[in-house]
Amino acid sequence: MRKIYLLFFSFLLFHGNLLGQEMLNGKVVDNETGETLPGAYIFLKDNDDNTLGNTYTDENGEFKISNPALSSFILEVSFIGYKTLRKPLSGVTSKNLGTISLQEDAAQLQEVEIQGKVMTGEVKGDTVAFNANAYKTRSQASAGELVRKMPGVRMNGGTIEVQGETVGRVLVDGEPFFGDDPAMAMQNLPVAVIDKIEFLDQKSDQARLTGFDDGETIKTINIVTKKETRGGKFGQLFAGYGTDDNYLVGGAVHFFEGAQRLSLLGLSNNINQQNFSADDLTGAFGSGDSRGWRRRDSDDITVRERPGITTTNSLGTNFTDKFDDGKARFSGNYFFNDSENTLRRRSTREYILPSDSLQFYEEERQEENNSQLHRLNMKLEYDISEKHAIIWRPRFSYEKANSTSKLAAVNLFDQSTPISETVNATESTEEALRFDNDFTYRYKFNKPGRTISTSIETGYRDNKSDSRLVSVNQNYQSGNLDSLIQKTNNKNGSFDYEVEIEYTEPIGENSQVRVEYEIGNDKSDNIQDVSQREMESTVFERDSTLSNEFENSYQRNEISLGYRYAGEIWRVYSSLNYEVAKLNSDRLFPGYENTKRTFKNFVPRLYVDYEPSKSLSVRVGYRTDTDAPSVRQLQDVIDNSNPLQISMGNPELEQEYEHRLFTRIRKINLENSKSFFMWFSAGLRNNYMGTSTYIATQDTLIQNDVLLRQGGQLSMPVNLSRAWNANTSISFGFPLSFMKSNLNLDTRISYSNTPGLINDQLNNNHNLGLGQGIGISSNVGENLDFNLSTSGNYNLVKSSIQENRNTEYYSHETRLDLYWNFWKGFFVSTNVNNQFYVGLGEEYDQSVWLMNADFGYRFPPTQNLELKMTVFDLLNQNTSINRSVTDVYIETERTDVLRQFFMLTLTYNLRAFGGNQPQYEN
Known part of the structure; x- marks a missing residue:
């Protein structure tokens, strides 16, 4: 049995070395507020607009993407409600592309409002985000009433399950709200302050601190609040x-x-x-x-x-x-x-x-x-x-x-x-x-x-x-x-x-x-x-x-x-x-x-x-x-x-x-x-x-x-x-x-x-x-x-x-x-x-x-x-x-x-x- 484990780890180490390659990295933020934009789409394209690679930013607005073999290419960054940024790059010598700022697109926001149809949400890696406006509730409803309308959610008495797993933590804007107590956040946050609901597998404190993801996760709901409600009572x-x-x-x-x-x-x-x-x-x-x-x-x-x-x-x-x-x-x-x-x-x-x-x-x-x-x-x-x-x-x-x-x-x-x-x-x-x-x-x-x-x-x-x-x-x-x-x-x-x-x-x-x-x-x-x-x-x-x-x-x-x-x-x-x-x-x-x-x-x-x-x-x-x-x-x-x-x-x-x-x-x-x-x-x-x-x-x-x-x-x-x-x-x-x-x-x-x-x-x-x-x-x-x-x-x-x-x-x-x-x-x-x-x-x-x-x-x-x-x-x-x-x-x-x-x-x-x-x- 021990030989099998040793052979398995030897294969993984060898496989990891073969697949290692040069990566480009950067961060995407809002031009006015400086807030990070999780879920922004990143594309690398050639001069004929063919896609060479794509990815999206993580919960911290950061991304990594493979560096193409071409000497010159185009970086394209897009996010809902913002103007798409296209930037030609040539002779890239640094792996870090730095901070990329996006501007809000008022015309695009107005068009979405006129159409009256709100996008359900988006998928960002292991995170599924749903727009709160896509689900209608009574005006005085709590977060729990909103979440129970979303796909993959099952609530029974004091239990909430997302995608078959019991929720162990609720965050607000990525930060703890009542510690590790899911019930309190779901009962006390009104829908009036909620912009998005994110379902994700959150890493342990140790994994987030060291950067080594051991695969141990906690099913987590992250409630993203509206910007205009982040100050007040x-x-x-x-x-x-x-x-x-x-x-x-x-x-x-x-x-x-x-x-x-x-x-x-x-x-x-x-x-x-x-x-x-x-x-x-x-x-x-x-x-x-x-x-x-x-x-x-x-x-x-x-x-x-x-x-x-x-x-x-x-x-x-x-x-x-x-x-x-x-x-x-x-x-x-x-x-x-x-x-x-x-x-x-x-x-x-x-x-x-x-x-x-x-x-x-x-x-x-x-x-x-x-x-x-x-x-x-x-x-x-x-x-x-x-x-x-x-x-x-x-x-x-x-x-x-x-x-x-x-x-x-x-x-x-x-x-x-x-x-x-x-x-x-x-x-x-x-x-x-x-x-x-x-x-x-x-x-x-x-x-x-x-x-x-x-x-x-x-x-x-x-x-x-x-x-x-x-x-x-x-x-x-x-x-x-x-x-x-x-x-x-x-x-x-x-x-x-x-x-x-x-x-x-x-x-x-x-x-x-x-x-x-x-x-x-x-x-x-x-x-x-x-x-x-x-x-x-x-x-x-x-x-x-x-x-x-x-x-x-x-x-x-x-x-x-x-x-x-x-x-x-x-x-x-x-x-x-x-x-x-x-x-x-x-x-x-x-x-x-x-x-x-x-x-x-x-x-x-x-x-x-x-x-x-x-x-x-x-x-x-x-x-x-x-x-x-x-x-x-x-x-x-x-x-x-x-x-x-x-x-x-x-x-x-x-x-x-x-x-x-x-x-x-x-x-x-x-x-x-x-x-x-x-x-x-x-x-x-x-x-x-x-x-x-x-x-x-x-x-x-x-x-x-x-x-x-x-x-x-x-x-x-x-x-x-x-x-x-x-x-x-x-x-x-x-x-x-x-x-x-x-x-x-x-x-x-x-x-x-x-x-x-x-x-x-x-x-x-x-x-x-x-x-x-x-x-x-x-x-x-x-x-x-x-x-x-x-x-x-x-x-x-x-x-x-x-x-x-x-x-x-x-x-x-x-x-x-x-x-x-x-x-x-x-x-x-x-x-x-x-x-x-x-x-x-x-x-x-x-x-x-x-x-x-x-x-x-x-x-x-x-x-x-x-x-x-x-x-x-x-x-x-x-x-x-x-x-x-x-x-x-x-x-x-x-x-x-x-x-x-x-x-x-x-x-x-x-x-x-x-x-x-x-x-x-x-």
């Missing part, structure tokens, strides 16, 4: 009160002055609006189990939306600016959130047993959670000189929470025959402190492409929790009844660091190699102190079976050789990493035990981009990765907070090794506004960290001390042979001219094989998912705006230990969003959502209609002041149903959500723009 202030004492107060105000941007935000409500948003109150519906934008706790200014109903009080601020003539770029934000959450949830699990039988688990949970969160983030990028540059990013957060929980759960042989039951109550408090600090330094040598850089990343965690559990448990088969009173004090902390040094070297004009060494260590400790008392006693005694003291170290060394080739049509990014990881775990109590493991792996990665034309782009990638078990997974301490579902760790766990392959195809014809996107991804995990579940056939003692009642489940992580999955997403969009709308078709197919152990017998759950979506978005005008979408999803689950038993379920969602400004400032808007379920069981199979409606008036002359009456859940049918499939069970959940209420809201839209402001080059 805009935002929205709103206040509403409704039935059942429901209220909503908040606002967001943004101050833009050149590169300096300041945002102030506030929000207070009891209608489940958990994150800052001016118009989007869809958080009032559904479980709030968001993915995509909120698939994790954000590092910035939003929080993970909790299921149930939440009262929220939040404050936030965001600031960005440039200093030292634009060489220093600073951004930072502070966020405070205080929330009270109420959760009412009923769930049913179906366990598939090896004995060709089933067992059921039913649970009713009630929780009250109160939490306070402070979060501070900063980022400094400083190009100190042509040779020296740094990136510094400190992040801090502190959270404190307390909660109460009541649980009633039962195991059953069938739907009506109980085995065992528990009723318990828990009170707990938690406190968590986190600090991360990343620093990167880069030095450029005199030779272009030769750099050396180093980065240091550190992280500190300190978490504490205390809980008190009172539980009453019953075995229906034996009639035994017992109680449990338990206190748990848990303290865990960690400190991790990673140091990396990287050297890059050019090979010809188009190729570059990288050598990298990385060392890191993640040190953590955990103390769990559990004590119990009898019902008739007042004295707590420490339980050595449930208590644990644990220390863990995971040290990693990695050396990497990377290669990059960047041509006009082909681009190749590859690396071969060799990784040595050492796991050292010490159990200090009860009884000392040491576990040591060493893992050695080759970790190759390869990305290939093929762009034969502006309209067609193909990207293929293969990567491998390793995943180490967490501290919690390694601890063999028992968690009996739910006596019917006991869990414990496994000190014998080994790391996972993952292979992943993906392909993306993009074809766009901007002349007829047709688009085609396809995304395919497949992954294989060796040493998969799955779950071993033991279901007790009788009352059983775990570790000779903890009682697992008949029918109860003991789960622990184990390494299994293989888990794999594959999924594809195909999107096709085109305009419907006869109704001034756009049509998007979206097809999804997924298949997964997830292994698990049930009573020591291997079970593979095969899950097939088929989905088809159709969406129509209007392009009529500001006074009438609608979006209609429907999506069906079919799932088939098959178990290997019960091959004759298949579980099928189908869900279908249809949604209509309609806005109509029908007369002199009076408007109506509504969103209607139908959710249809089949195959989830008698209790969950249903058709649910959710409907919101607004009736409002905008006061003349500016129409910035708005008064509206809103009814939420007009049909009073709101509900939340969710189904999940794991390696050992299928679970269906229903969560209580907010129901019908009426609200009167007054909103002021601030729009005060001060014209053009000087901009630094990006």
Whole structure:
């Protein structure tokens, strides 16, 4: 295997040398403002006007193009709305053509305006740019409402996908806006300030700093604002009160002055609006189990939306600016959130047993959670000189929470025959402190492409929790009844660091190699102190079976050789990493035990981009990765907070090794506004960290001390042979001219094989998912705006230990969003959502209609002041149903959500723009 990799890299290096050639470079800017012009077309032509070569400028307005063999030729530069520049060149001795200035063409701009037809957009390398004016929305719409009309975009709840990939970052004019928080920018930028929307694959900070593109990208939306709105202030202030004492107060105000941007935000409500948003109150519906934008706790200014109903009080601020003539770029934000959450949830699990039988688990949970969160983030990028540059990013957060929980759960042989039951109550408090600090330094040598850089990343965690559990448990088969009173004090902390040094070297004009060494260590400790008392006693005694003291170290060394080739049509990014990881775990109590493991792996990665034309782009990638078990997974301490579902760790766990392959195809014809996107991804995990579940056939003692009642489940992580999955997403969009709308078709197919152990017998759950979506978005005008979408999803689950038993379920969602400004400032808007379920069981199979409606008036002359009456859940049918499939069970959940209420809201839209402001080059 090693010989194959060495031969592969030798071929790439030799190929790069053969293809190296002399390149010309330059930059294109606006003649008056000096702003760079990304996407300008560059042509080299002979004296007979035959094209010798062509390219376009990148996001910084810069270009590279092969130097023709002719002694004299013509340089032609063009850009929409500017006069075309033609410049004869002869006897060129310098590779740098310098800065090329273009003048605006007033006649061309006027002609476009008279025709009344706006170009859809343009393709610039891996960037697809769409003109905002080509998509009509209501005047008060946000960026999110505009983006959802564009081809290749799919939005579902809190998720936004572009060309099959989840968006991870939103920029404004190429700069961060609310850090790495896509949701905030999409909700708070009005369409009035937007000129273009760009979809691109943004490189990592390290790649942009060193100039070595390793192929690792983040799907990014860049919002380009109109020049006349880059100086001034805009935002929205709103206040509403409704039935059942429901209220909503908040606002967001943004101050833009050149590169300096300041945002102030506030929000207070009891209608489940958990994150800052001016118009989007869809958080009032559904479980709030968001993915995509909120698939994790954000590092910035939003929080993970909790299921149930939440009262929220939040404050936030965001600031960005440039200093030292634009060489220093600073951004930072502070966020405070205080929330009270109420959760009412009923769930049913179906366990598939090896004995060709089933067992059921039913649970009713009630929780009250109160939490306070402070979060501070900063980022400094400083190009100190042509040779020296740094990136510094400190992040801090502190959270404190307390909660109460009541649980009633039962195991059953069938739907009506109980085995065992528990009723318990828990009170707990938690406190968590986190600090991360990343620093990167880069030095450029005199030779272009030769750099050396180093980065240091550190992280500190300190978490504490205390809980008190009172539980009453019953075995229906034996009639035994017992109680449990338990206190748990848990303290865990960690400190991790990673140091990396990287050297890059050019090979010809188009190729570059990288050598990298990385060392890191993640040190953590955990103390769990559990004590119990009898019902008739007042004295707590420490339980050595449930208590644990644990220390863990995971040290990693990695050396990497990377290669990059960047041509006009082909681009190749590859690396071969060799990784040595050492796991050292010490159990200090009860009884000392040491576990040591060493893992050695080759970790190759390869990305290939093929762009034969502006309209067609193909990207293929293969990567491998390793995943180490967490501290919690390694601890063999028992968690009996739910006596019917006991869990414990496994000190014998080994790391996972993952292979992943993906392909993306993009074809766009901007002349007829047709688009085609396809995304395919497949992954294989060796040493998969799955779950071993033991279901007790009788009352059983775990570790000779903890009682697992008949029918109860003991789960622990184990390494299994293989888990794999594959999924594809195909999107096709085109305009419907006869109704001034756009049509998007979206097809999804997924298949997964997830292994698990049930009573020591291997079970593979095969899950097939088929989905088809159709969406129509209007392009009529500001006074009438609608979006209609429907999506069906079919799932088939098959178990290997019960091959004759298949579980099928189908869900279908249809949604209509309609806005109509029908007369002199009076408007109506509504969103209607139908959710249809089949195959989830008698209790969950249903058709649910959710409907919101607004009736409002905008006061003349500016129409910035708005008064509206809103009814939420007009049909009073709101509900939340969710189904999940794991390696050992299928679970269906229903969560209580907010129901019908009426609200009167007054909103002021601030729009005060001060014209053009000087901009630094990006």
